[in-house]
Amino acid sequence: MSFDNKSGLCGGILGSCDDESLFDRSFWYSFIIGVVFAAASFMYYCAPWTEFQKRRSNVIYPLRKKQNHQKYTRKVAELLPLALQEKRxxxxxxxxxxxxxxxxxxxxxxxxxxxxxxxxxxxxxxxxxxxxxxxxxxxxxxxxxxxxxxxxxxxxxxxxxxxxxxxxxxxxxxxxxxxxxxxxxxxxYMSNGRLSDWLLHSDEGHQTLILGWPERIHIALGLARALSWLHKKCKIVHLNLGSECVLLDNNFEPKISNFGKAKFINQMLEDHVRMRLVLIEKDVYDFGIILFELITGRRLCPWTDSCDRVDGSLMNYISNKLFTDSMDFSDVVDKSITGKGFDHKILHLLEVACDCVKPSIEQRPKMVDIYKTISAMWEGYRPWFDSERLKLSMVCPDQMICGNEIECIC
Known part of the structure; x- marks a missing residue:
């Protein structure tokens, strides 16, 4: 501006300058248009994206929270089917x-x-x-x-x-x-220990503890009574029954223990009728194995299991007898109980044991019916058992069956 309209300068004469701006007006027009376009673009793209991200977070977070809660609920259900959490x-x-x-x-x-x-x-x-x-x-x-x-x-x-x-x-x-x-x-404390202690194992050459036949039928009766009550009244299946789980008091009254694998069949859905039947008949099958052990006087191994510490060969022999429909088990019956006037009763209990371990679960009897059968077998032994041997003090009457229901809860 200091050299405006001065002669003698090199080059042509500059045009007049005003004081409004150092920039051409077209620059400002372009600048304003750019700002407006940028603002419009932000409102069109960025603002909706920000809102989308906000809404997305509001949806995803509860979803993840719900999924984590479902995983936790499944873990709790797997850990304790009884709906009991051991948080502390x-x-x-x-x-x-x-x-x-x-x-x-x-x-x-x-x-x-x-x-x-x-x-x-x-x-x-x-x-x-x-x-x-x-x-x-x-x-x-x-x-x-x-x-x-x-x-x-x-x-x-x-x-x-x-x-x-x-x-x-x-x-x-x-x-x-x-x-x-x-x-x-x-x-x-059970003074007579476990039933398995009274059975001969495969690695034992001589049996020091011997049960008489009345004691054996008495044990079978007590176990049948307990399982009938569990199935009918309590809707519970044991699923781990064996001679090691049966405790004997001083009167040889059997007591079932070890319920760690038990299940509540009343908690199953109605459409799982087949599964309930399978679970119940598992107890019937295990009871049949105990009957064979009482009759043979030996600790047996079911052919469906792998037990190398027990006499599996004897169980295989019995299973072959079952599948060939041969009822001649005289060679496997414990010799200490034969020839004493009980042979016909022993054969009868053998028939019950064979029914309990039949391959088809539909052919196996119910525990209530098994209890009735063994209870009738026991009637002839109770006077001798009470007066001369054990002098049992009966808390409940032996006849606990009324129709198909068990009335007495001891």
Whole structure:
């Protein structure tokens, strides 16, 4: 501007300049148009995308939250089918205390001499059973589970079922203990131990404990009574029945224990009738194996299982007899009970055992009918059994069947 309209300068004369701007008007027109276009583009693209992202997050987050909740619910359902969550041991303990007394860990340690090996009564699949002596000079049986985390469901079932259902042929649960990772169950002490202790194993050459025939039929009767009651009244199947699960008191009254694998058949849907039948008949089959063990006096191995510590060859022999429709089992019957006037009764019980292990589950009898049959067999032995041998004190009458229902709950 200082050189405006000055002569003598090189080049042509500049045109007049005004003071409005250093830029041409076209620049501003272009600039304004660009700004307007950019703003319009932002409103058209960016604002809707921001809103979309906002709405998407509002949809995805609850969806993910719902999926995580469903996974958690499935895990809980798999862990405890009884709908009991062991979030904290205190919660579980308070729940169980409504059914069974809680016992102190310190007192149980003292009673078992701190779980000494000298007090071991037996080894099971889920725990070790110890003999415990309490201050009043009486004995208890204390079961200490191996792994609290691994056997959570077993512990709850073994606590809940005996705690809620009391019967003369179900092992009575006196108390429980939850202490950190320890899970302990306390039962009445059974002076005659387990039924398997009275059976000859494959690696034993001579049987030191021998059961008479009246004791054997009495044990069969008690087991049939308990299973009938569980199936009809409680809608429970044991699914782990064996001679190691049968405890004998001083009167040889059998007590079923080990309910860690049990199931509640009333919780199944109506369209699962076939599955319920399979589960019930599994108990019938296992009961039939116990009958064979009582008759042969030996610990048997079902041909569907793999047990190399028991006499599997004998079970295979019996199965061959069954499949060939041969009822001549005289060569496998325990010689200590034959020739004493019971042979016809032994044959009758053999027929019941064969019916229980038939391959087709539709051909197997119901436990209620089995109980009726064995109860009729027992009638001739009860006077002798009561007066001369055991002097049983019957809490409930033996005849517990009214039609198809079990009336007496002991």
């Amino acid at each position: 041991s205190k919660e579980l303990s308070r729940m169980l205390e409504r059914l069974i007394p809680r016992m102190g860990f310190t007192e149980l340690c003292k009673a078992t001499d701190y779980f000494s090996q000298d007090n071991i009564l037996g080894l099971g699949t889920t725990g070790i059973m110890y003999k415990a002596k309490v201050p009043n000079n009486t004995f208890l049986a204390v079961k200490r589970l191996y792994d609290a985390d691994k056997y959570k469901r077993d512990f709850v079932l073994e606590t809940m079922i005996p705690g809620r259902h009391s019967h003369r042929n179900i092992a009575s649960l006196l108390g429980f203990c939850i202490e950190k990772n320890e899970r302990i169950l306390v039962y009445n």
